[in-house]
Amino acid sequence: MIVTMQGLNAVAANATVQNVLTGQRYERSPFTAGVGNLYCCGSAAGLTAELNVGGTSITPPTNVNTQNRYPIVPDDVLVGTWEVLEGRLIQVTVVNTTAGALSFFWRVDIEEADIQIG
């Protein structure tokens, strides 16, 4: 099973959005073990994104592409195949480093991982 969230956040000039997934249904992973993919696009140059899963840093602040549209899978992947355990918080932090307001388009897929017990 795969769950997906997709959205768009407007980020003010020189501002930070601590977590674009806040309030989303799968902000915390619903699966005992899952494998996630983060896709993102910016409306213009100057956005950086950072992924933390359960308090573990997956990427440092990384420049976002400037396609000005919703992400295309798999072209716009920022980081793929990261592990997430049940109830762990997925945090995507976005920073706008420019003097103008920008849009951040994102998509997170979480796929249930098969676990062999015994």
Add this chain to the structure above:
Amino acid sequence: MLVFRCARTGLYYPADFVENWGKTYGIGLGIRPVSESLINDYLQPICKSRDNSRTMHPVGYSYSQVDLVEVADEEIELNSAIVELSDPMMMKRSTVMRERQIIHCQDMGHAYPSEKVEIVERDNEKKARVSEIRNKFRDVLALYRAQNQDKA
């Protein structure tokens, strides 16, 4: 003078725009030369900023077609695009885009009425000047064509 014109915004890019695509222009915008001018996204909410002069709707690249056109030199000065490389932190461009939003978007216009009056006045003056230059250029071009026709 020959320049490239953005089909969406009407702004002019230098004649070497396509030749230097990916070197000095359009870095990160793909292999095909497109306009790197910004457009306003009025569908997204106004982003409030600590600095009031930065409060605006978000902006993004237009990715529209660029066409080679011949225009008067004076008009290029008035309508040339601010290229990404000369304004990486978007200081100049965001000011221009915010002014466009105050003119064209009602909610921004209501919020800054005194600024709007001044911006509209300045915009009208610029439009009149552009119109004057274009008419003059058209007359010169017509005269040139007529003279050449006579020679032929």
